Amino acid sequence: MIEMQKKHIIIICTDGTSIKCFVNLLPGQKLIDIIKNPNENFILLNDVEINYQEQAHSFKLSTKTTERVDSLILNKTVVKWIGEV
Numbered sequence: 001m002i003e004m005q006k007k008h009i010i011i012i013c014t015d016g017t018s019i020k021c022f023v024n025l026l027p028g029q030k031l032i033d034i035i036k037n038p039n040e041n042f043i044l045l046n047d048v049e050i051n052y053q054e055q056a057h058s059f060k061l062s063t064k065t066t067e068r069v070d071s072l073i074l075n076k077t078v079v080k081w082i083g084e085v
Helices: 031-036
Strands: 005-013 018-025 042-051 066-075 079-084
Touching (some): 018 066
Antiparallel strands (some): 005 018, 005 079, 018 042, 042 066
């Protein structure tokens, strides 16, 4: 059995949402390999914390909404920036 490496990453999406999570990589695989792979359109994320962008409501800013989920499948087309934490 191949043991996966967990990488702690942060993703900024095109709508301003930020996602802190873990992604599993094969031994020797780099984060860029997942992003640049043309055969995969989605990224599987684990231990996910989603911070939605603040929105204005009648001249009063609402607080950021945070959501936690065990896993998330993210379409790579919404990724604006990605980096290791």
